[in-house]
Amino acid sequence: MEHTLLELSQVGIEFPTENGPFCAVQDINLKVKKGEFISLIGHSGCGKSTVLNMVAGLNRATRGGVVMHGKEVTEPGPERAVVFQNHSLLPWLTAYQNIELAVKTVFKSTMSKGEMKEWIHHNLNLVHMTHAADKRPSEISGGMKQRVGIARALAMKPEILLMDEPFGALDALTRAHLQDSVMEIQEQLNNTIIMITHDVDEAVLLSDRIVMMTNGPAATIGEILTVDLPRPRNRIAMAESTDYYQLRSQVLSFLYEKHSKIEPLKKERHKSNRPEAVVSEAS
Amino acid sequence: MTTQSQLISLPSRLPRLLNRLSKRLLNVTAPLLGIGVFLLLWSAAAANIETSLGSFPGPQAVFQQFGQLWQEHSDEQVREQAFYERQEERNAARLAEDPNYEVRIRDFNGRPTFISQIGTSLITVLSGFLLASAIAIPLGILIGLNQFVYMAANPIIQVLKPVSPLAWLPLVTIVVSAVYVSDDPMFEKSFVTSVITVTLCSLWPTLLNTAVGVASIESDFNNISRVLKLKSLTHVRKIVLPASVPMIFTGLRLSIGIAWMVLIAAEMLAQNPGLGKFVWDEFQNGSSESLSRILAAVLVIGLVGFLLDRAMLWLQKAASWDKSQVLR
Ligand SMILES: Nc1ncnc2c1ncn2[C@@H]1O[C@H](COP(=O)(O)OP(=O)(O)OP(=O)(O)O)[C@@H](O)[C@H]1O
Ligand SMILES: [Mg+2]
Numbered sequence: 001m002e003h004t005l006l007e008l009s010q011v012g013i014e015f016p017t018e019n020g021p022f023c024a025v026q027d028i029n030l031k032v033k034k035g036e037f038i039s040l041i042g043h044s045g046c047g048k049s050t051v052l053n054m055v056a057g058l059n060r061a062t063r064g065g066v067v068m069h070g071k072e073v074t075e076p077g078p079e080r081a082v083v084f085q086n087h088s089l090l091p092w093l094t095a096y097q098n099i100e101l102a103v104k105t106v107f108k109s110t111m112s113k114g115e116m117k118e119w120i121h122h123n124l125n126l127v128h129m130t131h132a133a134d135k136r137p138s139e140i141s142g143g144m145k146q147r148v149g150i151a152r153a154l155a156m157k158p159e160i161l162l163m164d165e166p167f168g169a170l171d172a173l174t175r176a177h178l179q180d181s182v183m184e185i186q187e188q189l190n191n192t193i194i195m196i197t198h199d200v201d202e203a204v205l206l207s208d209r210i211v212m213m214t215n216g217p218a219a220t221i222g223e224i225l226t227v228d229l230p231r232p233r234n235r236i237a238m239a240e241s242t243d244y245y246q247l248r249s250q251v252l253s254f255l256y257e258k259h260s261k262i263e264p265l266k267k268e269r270h271k272s273n274r275p276e277a278v279v280s281e282a283s
Numbered sequence: 284m285t286t287q288s289q290l291i292s293l294p295s296r297l298p299r300l301l302n303r304l305s306k307r308l309l310n311v312t313a314p315l316l317g318i319g320v321f322l323l324l325w326s327a328a329a330a331n332i333e334t335s336l337g338s339f340p341g342p343q344a345v346f347q348q349f350g351q352l353w354q355e356h357s358d359e360q361v362r363e364q365a366f367y368e369r370q371e372e373r374n375a376a377r378l379a380e381d382p383n384y385e386v387r388i389r390d391f392n393g394r395p396t397f398i399s400q401i402g403t404s405l406i407t408v409l410s411g412f413l414l415a416s417a418i419a420i421p422l423g424i425l426i427g428l429n430q431f432v433y434m435a436a437n438p439i440i441q442v443l444k445p446v447s448p449l450a451w452l453p454l455v456t457i458v459v460s461a462v463y464v465s466d467d468p469m470f471e472k473s474f475v476t477s478v479i480t481v482t483l484c485s486l487w488p489t490l491l492n493t494a495v496g497v498a499s500i501e502s503d504f505n506n507i508s509r510v511l512k513l514k515s516l517t518h519v520r521k522i523v524l525p526a527s528v529p530m531i532f533t534g535l536r537l538s539i540g541i542a543w544m545v546l547i548a549a550e551m552l553a554q555n556p557g558l559g560k561f562v563w564d565e566f567q568n569g570s571s572e573s574l575s576r577i578l579a580a581v582l583v584i585g586l587v588g589f590l591l592d593r594a595m596l597w598l599q600k601a602a603s604w605d606k607s608q609v610l611r
Contacts, residue, residue: 058506076509088503092525092604101521105511136604156511 005192006032006055006160010064012218013050023218024050026063030211030221032160035190039203041251042213042222043261048196049085051213052162055194056082068160078106081158085165087145089137095148096133099123099155106156123155124148126185143174147181154185163195167202175199176235179206187232200251204244205233212254215261223254340575345582348575356398363391395556397576401583404546404557407474408591411481412542418482419489419538420531424523426490427497444487448480448545452552455479473555477546480553484545488537496530497523525604532599539595543588558584 012026025047032038040048053059055066057076066073068080076082089098099120107116124130127147132140140148146166153161166182167175179202186193197203203210207227214222227247229238238244322342332339340348370389377384395403426433459476470478504526508518550559562580565573600610 056510058509076506076512078511080510082506082510084503084506086503088501088507090504090507090522090525092528102511105513105517138604 003034004031005034005036005068006030007067008051008055008064009067011051011054011061011066012063013054013059014062024216025213025219027220028064030224032192032194034192036192037186037206037208038194039207039210040194040196040213041198041200041203041210041255042219043215043255043259044198046213046216047219048213049164052082052164052194052196055160056080056162058082078102078156079159081153081156081161083146083149083153083161083163083166085168087137087142087149089145089148089152091137094134094136095124095129095140095151096120098137098148099152102152103155120155123151126154127151127181141174143170143178146170146178150178150182150185154189154191158191160192160194163193165196165198168198175202180235182206183231183233200248200255203251204229204247205235205238210247210251212251212259214259222259225250225254334574336569336574337571340578344575345578348572348579351572352397352576352579356396359393359396359399363393366391366393395561397561397580397583400556400558400561401587404550404559405587407477407550407555407557408481408539408542408546410474411478411546412485412539414478415482415486415538415542416489416535419486419534420493423490423493423531423534424497424519424527427494427527428519428523433494433498440487440490444491446484448484448548449552451480451483452476452549455483456553471556473553476553477549477555477557480549481542481546485538485542488541489531489534492530492534492537493527496527496534499530500526529599529603529605532595532602536592536595536599539591540588543584543591547584558587 008028008030011028012023014021014023016022028051030038040051042048050059054061055073057066057073057080060074073080089095090101093101100116103111103116103120107119111119121130121133124133127150129144129147129151132144132148137145137148146169150163150166153163167178170178182193183206185191195206204227210225210227211221212223212225213219225247229241229243229247326341326343329339329341374384374386374388378386422436426436456476459472459479463472463475500523504522508522513521546557547559547562549555550557551563552559554560554563558580562577565576565580596610603610
């Protein structure tokens with residue numbers, strides 16, 4: 001049995017708001033094994049980003065705790081690299097320099113200049129972006145930016161890679177392409193990954209387990225679905241697999257029968273609060 | 284589909300081409316037309332204004348005045364050169380007579396000309412502006428980074444910001460005369476007074492814009508910094524500073540405009556060397572040429588202000604990573 005890398009136990013968080021404390025999520029219990037690929041899926045505003053940010057250390061849980069390697073997570077760190085929803089590359093740096101900043105910071109005492117350079121190029125190559133190394137984010141497409149964002153996170157050699165809707169803002173073709181890239185990379189490096197997604201197919205195709213969240217407020221884990229489809233997975237072969245369809249319909253029935261979103265007014269509020277939610281909804 | 288789009292594009296491209304051509308023509312003709320109309324109105328108005336110093340000068344008189352001002356400047360330069368040549372000859376002669384003679388070189392004490400006053404004002408404004416930036420940018424970063432510092436500094440900033448240079452000037456003059464005492468001063472007192480006044484009045488836009496720029500950095504950028512565990516100073520250097528460059532430059536451009544306006548006023552009021560003093564002297568002088576000389580100075584003040592702004596714009600464009608920002 002592989003050992004547990006990360007454990008969330010009874011995790012919950014309350015945000016202080018004008019109308020008193022707002023409990024976004026509670027009672028989250030999850031164990032993540034090394035090399036596992038986990039998807040978090042749930043309706044917009046249920047608290048997926050909040051959970052991911054607690055694992056990253058960007059938000060601090062107010063109840064329970066996130067434990068990694070037996071130590072509680074209290075602050076962010078490069079061993080828990082994050083791929084943000086909107087790529088969030090630094091616009092004044094080229095693709096190469098964006099990765100360089102991460103590599104120089106994380107490995108300043110363990111790598112020589114030459115090794116760093118090689119490592120940066122290696123990661124650019126991993127996401128097939130070598131040709132655009134010297135381009136600024138404004139000069140490359142959305143999909144390319146997201147690739148560089150993934151390369152930057154991978155370049156930190158994280159123990160766990162956290163991705164917040166990494167492909168949410170991309171068109172279907174580009175998304176498929178990047179999904180293949182991520183599967184390929186994970187097969188090579190055996191990364192541990194937690195990924196937020198809105199896309200049922202994406203979740204089934206990529207994950208070992210799909211964590212389905214109930215609607216907020218006070219959202220929690222509704223069901224966890226184990227995806228035991230053989231790897232490497234091929235999206236075309238999957239399209240003909242009955243197992244795949246069964247898993248897919250289980251997720252769909254969770255989202256749209258058991259926990260369908262019934263409060264449209266509330267949804268509007270989330271949208272206006274968090275503009276990126278609109279983008280992800282549209283996809 | 285291709286033939287169709289070609290069919291549409293051919294006739295539709297012609298008007299677009301004409302459109303672009305006429306736009307370019309407009310870019311040249313419109314300003315020229317504006318200047319022409321302005322000159323006409325000026326001549327017409329000038330001919331109808333009788334002052335105690337004769338009729339108000341029109342464009343022609345001012346244009347001639349520029350020639351004269353230049354002439355005065357070259358005359359002064361010739362005189363300066365002659366002065367030093369004479370001095371050198373005299374010193375050489377004395378040295379030949381008495382080898383132990385200690386050579387002393389006296390400085391030429393000529394009248395500052397219009398041209399040299401332009402130079403003085405430029406040096407002063409740039410010094411004041413640089414000093415203001417050196418104070419405002421670091422302070423703005425501090426204020427923008429820390430909510431507590433912001434709240435502490437805000438009331439003071441809001442009250443000091445609208446103070447007119449005319450109110451600062453007496454204070455600065457007196458304080459400088461009291462504090463800035465040295466036997467061999469590196470700078471003239473008047474220069475120091477002007478520079479400090481310019482600094483006090485022009486640092487606010489840079490300070491506020493820097494603070495706002497820093498405070499409104501995208502939270503994702505700060506999150507990256509946190510994930511990488513960047514040290515505070517590295518965080519400022521690698522994230523905060525570049526991210527707020529566009530706002531800093533917006534502030535700097537406002538600042539240099541204010542600096543130039545304030546300087547001219549300060550020079551007039553304090554009789555500190557520069558274009559402001561030139562205007563004031565001509566006003567006191569009250570000769571028949573004074574008005575055209577003042578007008579020449581006014582035009583130059585405007586032109587220099589314009590050029591300073593353009594220079595900042597150029598710098599801003601060179602330094603800005605945000606190519607989508609519309610700069611004009
Ligand atoms: N800092 C905060 N202060 C107050 N409330 C917050 C804060 N951050 C998130 N929330 C609230 O917590 C809930 C969950 O937000 P979260 O961003 O985690 O949702 P999400 O599942 O990631 O949504 P989406 O899929 O649209 O990105 C929302 O109701 C949101 O309004
Ligand atoms: Mg989210």
